[in-house]
Each structure stands twice: as C-alpha cells, then as structure tokens.
Amino acid sequence: MLKTFKLGGVHPAENKLSADKAIEKLALPKSVFIPIAQHIGAPAQALVKKGDQVKVGQLIAQAGGFVSANIHSSVSGTVKKVDMAPDASGYPKQGIFIDVEGDEWMESIHTGDDLVTDFQADSKAIIDKINVAGVVGLGGATFPTHVKLMPPQGMKAEMLIINGVECEPYLTSDHRLMLEKGSEIMVGIRLLMCALQVNKAYVGIENNKKDAIAHLRNLVSADSSIEVVPLKVKYPQGGEKQLIKAVTGREVPSGALPIAVGAVVSNVGTAFAVYEAVQKNKPLIERVVTITGKSVKKPSNFLVRVGTPVQDLVDAAGGLPEDTGKIISGGPMMGKAIASLEVPVTKGTSGITIMPAPEAKREVMKSCIRCGRCVTVCPMGLEPYYLMTVSDKQIWDKAETNRVMDCIECGSCSYTCPADRPLLDYIRLGKGKVGQIIRSRKK
Amino acid sequence: MSKLLTISPSPHVHTSDSVNKIMYRVLLALLPALVWSVFMFGLDAVRVTLLAVVSCMAFEYLIQRFIMKEVPKITDGSAALTGILLAFNVPASIPSWIIITGALVAIGVGKLSFGGLGNNPFNPALVGRVFLLISFPVQMTSWPVSQHAAVDALTTATPLGILKEGVKSGQPVSALMDSLPSGMDLLYGNMSGSMGEISALLLLLGFGYMLWKKVITFHIPVFVLGTIFVFQGILWMVNPENFIEPVFHLLTGGAMLGAIYMATDMVTSPMTHRGQFIYAAGIGVITVLIRNFGAYPEGISFAILIMNGFTPLINSYVKPKRFGGTN
Numbered sequence: 017m018l019k020t021f022k023l024g025g026v027h028p029a030e031n032k033l034s035a036d037k038a039i040e041k042l043a044l045p046k047s048v049f050i051p052i053a054q055h056i057g058a059p060a061q062a063l064v065k066k067g068d069q070v071k072v073g074q075l076i077a078q079a080g081g082f083v084s085a086n087i088h089s090s091v092s093g094t095v096k097k098v099d100m101a102p103d104a105s106g107y108p109k110q111g112i113f114i115d116v117e118g119d120e121w122m123e124s125i126h127t128g129d130d131l132v133t134d135f136q137a138d139s140k141a142i143i144d145k146i147n148v149a150g151v152v153g154l155g156g157a158t159f160p161t162h163v164k165l166m167p168p169q170g171m172k173a174e175m176l177i178i179n180g181v182e183c184e185p186y187l188t189s190d191h192r193l194m195l196e197k198g199s200e201i202m203v204g205i206r207l208l209m210c211a212l213q214v215n216k217a218y219v220g221i222e223n224n225k226k227d228a229i230a231h232l233r234n235l236v237s238a239d240s241s242i243e244v245v246p247l248k249v250k251y252p253q254g255g256e257k258q259l260i261k262a263v264t265g266r267e268v269p270s271g272a273l274p275i276a277v278g279a280v281v282s283n284v285g286t287a288f289a290v291y292e293a294v295q296k297n298k299p300l301i302e303r304v305v306t307i308t309g310k311s312v313k314k315p316s317n318f319l320v321r322v323g324t325p326v327q328d329l330v331d332a333a334g335g336l337p338e339d340t341g342k343i344i345s346g347g348p349m350m351g352k353a354i355a356s357l358e359v360p361v362t363k364g365t366s367g368i369t370i371m372p373a374p375e376a377k378r379e380v381m382k383s384c385i386r387c388g389r390c391v392t393v394c395p396m397g398l399e400p401y402y403l404m405t406v407s408d409k410q411i412w413d414k415a416e417t418n419r420v421m422d423c424i425e426c427g428s429c430s431y432t433c434p435a436d437r438p439l440l441d442y443i444r445l446g447k448g449k450v451g452q453i454i455r456s457r458k459k
Numbered sequence: 460m461s462k463l464l465t466i467s468p469s470p471h472v473h474t475s476d477s478v479n480k481i482m483y484r485v486l487l488a489l490l491p492a493l494v495w496s497v498f499m500f501g502l503d504a505v506r507v508t509l510l511a512v513v514s515c516m517a518f519e520y521l522i523q524r525f526i527m528k529e530v531p532k533i534t535d536g537s538a539a540l541t542g543i544l545l546a547f548n549v550p551a552s553i554p555s556w557i558i559i560t561g562a563l564v565a566i567g568v569g570k571l572s573f574g575g576l577g578n579n580p581f582n583p584a585l586v587g588r589v590f591l592l593i594s595f596p597v598q599m600t601s602w603p604v605s606q607h608a609a610v611d612a613l614t615t616a617t618p619l620g621i622l623k624e625g626v627k628s629g630q631p632v633s634a635l636m637d638s639l640p641s642g643m644d645l646l647y648g649n650m651s652g653s654m655g656e657i658s659a660l661l662l663l664l665g666f667g668y669m670l671w672k673k674v675i676t677f678h679i680p681v682f683v684l685g686t687i688f689v690f691q692g693i694l695w696m697v698n699p700e701n702f703i704e705p706v707f708h709l710l711t712g713g714a715m716l717g718a719i720y721m722a723t724d725m726v727t728s729p730m731t732h733r734g735q736f737i738y739a740a741g742i743g744v745i746t747v748l749i750r751n752f753g754a755y756p757e758g759i760s761f762a763i764l765i766m767n768g769f770t771p772l773i774n775s776y777v778k779p780k781r782f783g784g785t786n
C-alpha cells in the first residue's frame with residue numbers, strides 16, 4: 017500500500033499533457049517586467065533607476081526585511097523605468113522594466129552545466145548564500161527559503177521533506193526537473209540538510225511519476241539518509257501539512273508551522289535553486305514553467321527568465337488557441353486566472369494552463385442538497401457547506417470556532433460540490449474577515 | 460487583447476457530477492425493482508408508479524410556478540424520485556385518487572413548504588406515505604394477490620403482518636414458520652407487500668450500482684441493516700419463541716428499501732460519517748422496537764422520519780475529525 021494522507025482529498029483528471037516534453041530554453045524576451053514583490057513578506061527595495069545598465073544576475077532590488085527576498089536582473093540591458101503594472105494577481109504592482117540587450121552575465125556566476133558536488137559543511141555560509149541569491153519556495157507559496165532554514169528559538173528541525181508531489185493537474189515542471197536535473201537536486205537536498213543540520217530527508221513523489229521515482233532512487237542508492245517515498249496519487253498531497261502527514265504520519269497542529277512537528281518542507285524546484293545558488297553563485301533568475309492546455313498546440317516545459325511576459329510562452333507553445341476561455345497562472349486547482357498576456361513570469365509561476373471556453377465558465381449555483389461530499393473531501397476536516405453559510409451570513413465567531421483559518425484553499429470542496437456551490441469563494445471571504453478580527457484582538 | 464477571458468477564483472475545474480446526475484442515478488438504481496413489481500403486480504404497478512411520478516412532478520411545477528413564483532426545477536429529477544419512492548411504499552392496488560393525494564402531501568407539505576430541494580427536514584416520500592397510512596389505513600394495508608404468488612395464494616397478508624398477528628395471539632414463532640415465505644422467496648421477492656419492498660435482491664443490485672457510481676457511500680445502509688441484525692439477533696437469542704431470527708427482518712417490510720434508498724436521502728441525513736453512524740443506529744433500533752413491540756407490523760418509515768428530525772441536531776454537535784488536533 018502506497019502512503020498518502022488520511023483525511024479527504026480528490027482525484028481530478030491528471031491531464032499531464034507535457035510530461036514527456038524535455039525542458040527547453042525559452043528564447044530571450046525583448047523586455048522584462050520584474051516585480052519587486054515576488055515572495056511572501058515585505059517587498060524588496062529597488063536599487064536601480066531609469067537608464068541604469070544591468071547584467072544578468074545583478075542585484076536590482078534588496079530584501080526589505082528578514083521575511084523578504086532579494087531580486088536580481090534576469091537579463092542584461094537598460095532599465096526603462098521603475099513603475100506599476102499588473103502581475104498575476106491582477107493588481108498593479110511596483111516593478112522594474114528592463115529592455116533586453118545581449119546576454120551578459122555577472123562574472124561571479126558559474127554558467128557551465130558541470131555538476132559541482134563538493135561543498136563546505138557550514139550551515140551559516142549556506143544559508144547566507146541562499147539568502148543573497150533570493151531563493152524562495154518555488155512550489156507556489158514563494159516563502160523566502162532562508163527564513164525556513166532558521167527555525168524560531170526553541171524549535172529544532174528533525175527532517176527535511178522534499179516536495180516532488182506535483183499534485184496539481186496539468187503541471188509537469190517539477191516532474192521534468194526531477195528527471196533532467198536529478199543529480200543537481202540531490203546536491204541541493206544535501207545542502208539543505210546541512211543548512212538545517214538534520215540527517216534525514218524524504219522526497220515525496222506521487223506514483224504517477226514512476227520514472228522520476230526510479231531515477232531519484234537510483235541516484236540515492238548509496239545514501240541512506242535520503243529516502244524517496246512513492247505516494248498514492250491524491251490531491252492536495254502537495255499541501256505542506258498533507259505531505260508531512262503522508263510521509264511521516266505526523267499532524268501539524270491547527271495554526272502551527274511544520275517545524276512544530278520537526279519538519280521543514282521544500283519543493284524540488286527550490287532544491288535545484290539552492291544548488292545553483294550555493295554551487296554556482298547563481299541567483300534565482302529563471303525557472304521551469306509548464307505551458308499547457310487541452311487546445312494548446314505544443315504543451316511544453318520551458319526554462320524561462322523571470323519577468324518574461326506570458327505572451328512569449330504562449331507564442332512558443334504554438335500561439336493562443338482559438339477556443340481559449342481562461343488563462344491560469346498555475347494549475348487549475350489553485351492557480352489564478354489572469355486577464356492579460358502581459359503578466360510576467362515570476363519566481364512562483366509553475367505553469368500557465370489555458371482552458372477552452374466551454375470549461376472556463378462556471379455552472380449556475382443550485383441549492384445545497386446536503387450531500388456532505390464537501391465535508392468528506394476536505395483535507396483539513398472542515399465543514400465547507402457550513403463555513404460558506406456562516407461567511408455569507410457574516411457570523412464570524414462561528415466561522416472562527418469552526419476553524420475557518422485552517423482552510424488551505426485547496427479547492428477540493430468547490431471542485432466536488434454537485435450543486436456547483438462556490439464554497440471556497442465564501443470561505444476565503446470568511447478567512448479574510450476572521451483573520452482581521454484575530455489580528456485586531458492581538459493589538 | 461481581443462479575446463474575452465473569464466476571470467474567476469480557483470478552483471477552475473469541477474467534477475462532472477451534478478445534482479441531476481445523482482437523482483437520475485438513484486432512479487436508475489430503482490429500475491430493476493420496478494420491473495420486478497410490474498412482473499408481480501401487472502398493470503396496476505405501472506398505473507401507480509406513473510401516477511405517483513407524474514403527479515409529484517406536476518405538483519412541483521405548479522406550486523413552484525404559481526405559488527412560490529420561481530423558475531420550476533422539475534428537471535432536477537428529485538420530484539420524480541419522490542414519486543417513485545412513494546409508489547414503492549404503497550400497495551399496487553391503491554386507488555388512483557389516494558396516490559395523487561399522497562403525491563400532493565409529499566411534494567407540497569413534505570418538500571416545498573420548507574423551500575424545496577435541500578431545505579426539507581423530512582424525507583418527502585415518507586411524509587406522503589405516513590400521511591396515507593394514517594388517513595387511509597384500510598387501503599394502505601390491503602395487499603393485492605400477486606399474479607405469480609405460488610406459495611402465498613391463500614393469504615395476502617405481508618410476512619411481517621402474519622408474524623405480528625401470530626405473536627399477538629400468543630403463538631410461538633416456531634409455529635408460524637409454515638405460514639411465512641421461505642428465505643429464498645423473501646430474498647428475490649415472492650411475497651406480498653408494497654411495490655418496492657418485495658425484492659431485497661434487486662434492491663441490493665441497485666445499491667451496488669449506486670456504490671459503483673459513488674452516488675452514496677455504504678455507511679448508512681450498512682449501519683442501519685447492521686443495527687437491525689444485531690438488535691434483533693440479541694432479542695432472538697434471548698427468546699426465540701417470541702422473536703424471529705434477524706435475517707427475516709432484513710428481508711421483509713421495506714428494511715432494504717428504507718435503508719438503501721430512503722435513509723440515505725442526502726437532504727435529510729447527517730453530513731459526517733460519524734453523524735451517519737448515530738443516525739443509522741437510531742433507525743435500526745427504532746425499527747426493531749416498533750416491529751416487535753409497537754402497534755404497526757412495520758416500522759422503518761417511522762424510524763427514518765424520527766431520525767430525520769434529529770439530523771440538524773446531529774449536524775451541529777457531531778463534527779468531522781479535524782486535521783491536526785482533537786475536536
């Protein structure tokens with residue numbers, strides 16, 4: 017029996033159309049828009065101004081606090097302006113526009129493809145390099161990695177868990193990365209283990225990626241401190257709490273961080289970025305992005321410079337399909353619908369999913385038939401139908417005591433509801449409001 | 460960009476399941492039992508079923524359109540389902556006007572007076588049935604002779620009726636065994652009774668189909684039947700002269716129909732599996748109590764309605780198992 021998490025979960029159609037497409041380098045864009053807030057936490061502070069010349073890998077915005085991350089130029093050229101433009105959220109955000117000229121890299125970066133395995137076992141030095149390189153969680157949450165590696169006072173990490181689950185339908189960037197950069201990821205994992213001073217790491221991979229499981233197992237064969245754990249295919253197994261439960265059987269208590277049970281979770285993409293940051297001095301300036309969809313001519317996986325407009329990806333995948341109804345930054349369960357192809361790829365962009373028009377529209381909501389399916393599928397053991405009702409009626413104390421803040425916004429409830437009720441929309445509303453109430457109480 | 464893009468919050472995909480599909484699948488699951496009752500009772504079964512279904516749908520349409528002034532939703536299949544279940548709960552010989560009255564009460568009182576599908580606290584078909592049983596006790600308990608009844612040609616009483624009368628008049632259960640249908644007859648439905656309660660086997664077939672299509676989960680039917688089996692089993696072991704063996708009770712008097720198709724009505728049963736366990740155990744216990752000690756030979760309809768009444772309470776106190784901590 018394969019391991020998995022216990023409570024709830026769904027299994028949407030996987031549609032991994034680009035699973036066997038090797039990662040290709042996307043051609044350099046003509047210009048980039050690099051937002052200064054690509055991570056959770058304080059935005060970075062821009063260090064450049066209009067007219068400045070920048071190189072690939074040059075620091076262009078400095079972390080704005082401890083929970084923040086440096087931003088580097090992903091291209092070489094001239095800064096056109098520092099201005100507001102919409103990112104994937106749809107809201108205008110501060111960012112740096114750069115016109116691309118050539119491809120000139122900072123001399124400090126090792127650009128070769130050779131595998132560098134040796135490193136100094138110095139936790140502090142590793143964390144510093146990760147911090148300087150602006151590495152954040154590449155699974156989508158974009159939490160600054162150096163922060164995760166420094167557990168709060170009194171907490172001690174016991175193990176590192178690497179997330180190779182990729183439970184979102186359609187997306188394949190992590191899958192390809194594991195197949196093509198497995199050795200680099202392994203070095204990245206060792207670096208992370210060293211930084212955390214733990215001697216055990218698990219790599220959780222869903223069983224629909226048998227080739228990746230076999231490949232990584234092969235690479236770790238000699239090393240018993242790293243264990244590849246195949247998992248039963250079930251959404252949302254990539255959720256931190258679900259993954260920890262699946263791999264270790266431990267449950268992170270309500271409101272607590274994974275470190276409370278001794279675990280630190282990082283994505284495979286992050287492990288790769290850590291490898292590049294420490295071994296190659298390379299900041300996080302590019303990432304693998306899946307471009308996919310049922311009508312997309314060439315579903316692909318591209319290595320893309322941060323700041324590249326989504327338009328370039330779409331063009332490289334054969335253009336925008338005629339029947340396009342919705343463009344999603346990310347996968348269909350948790351991704352964000354975007355309004356324009358001008359939106360840039362950022363550190364957290366794992367894929368672009370293009371939905372045909374008939375699938376893009378939501379059905380009209382009907383009365384709740386009280387089937388309880390939303391309750392059965394909720395991985396956090398919540399009652400979505402009830403949370404929707406109390407959010408709608410603004411009974412915030414009931415929302416709070418029924419743990420609305422535990423919701424991980426996985427969307428399993430809305431996905432499942434046979435009456436097409438937009439449960440998560442209302443629950444988000446409730447979360448927002450209850451979050452405010454809790455914060456004002458603390459003041 | 461010229462294209463008009465949809466912007467909506469995640470998730471952007473949805474299961475292919477829908478309320479309509481659920482309802483139509485339950486209807487489909489009931490089909491084999493319907494065919495069997497037509498075989499047993501002939502055209503009368505067709506008449507009663509058609510009348511029940513058509514009048515439930517018609518009442519729903521008329522009330523929604525002209526009284527509630529909303530867009531009628533009869534295509535969702537729930538009114539048709541109430542119709543079939545109502546038909547399954549009456550004798551095939553029931554006069555047409557009575558079944559139409561039952562349909563009016565089921566839809567008008569049982570369902571729409573609470574606001575329609577999803578808002579009714581009690582199973583509408585059972586509301587209709589119990590109303591008819593109380594208002595027209597004679598017509599509701601006159602069982603037609605099946606065209607194919609070989610064993611039971613002399614009497615048209617239901618097995619539970621025979622048992623109840625016998626035990627009441629002081630006979631031991633062992634003396635009654637001869638006048639009761641055999642286990643096999645009970646299983647495939649060679650006995651008298653209401654249209655839908657007679658073939659346990661075909662009802663189970665429909666159960667299998669619904670499990671396969673994930674329309675319902677096994678919990679409620681298994682817990683209900685399990686409780687009946689265990690509780691009746693205890694009574695039987697204590698005093699076999701007064702109480703019949705438990706399998707008999709599983710195969711007679713709509714236990715299957717109730718457990719599989721009516722106790723599982725989503726609207727009126729609890730949300731969580733824990734809650735469903737309490738609810739189902741309650742139905743089982745009350746059914747056995749009524750059947751053995753009550754005035755009626757049959758009790759599952761009452762049992763379900765009573766536990767329907769507890770459902771809101773169960774839902775507010777029995778919470779699902781939360782992730783990361785005790786409740």
Ligand code: SF4
Binds near residue numbers: 395429430
């Ligand atoms: S309530 Fe939240 S955690 Fe539960 S299924 Fe819905 S989105 Fe997921």
Ligand code: SF4
Binds near residue numbers: 433
């Ligand atoms: S899944 Fe939808 S219809 Fe079923 S209980 Fe939840 S909200 Fe109601």
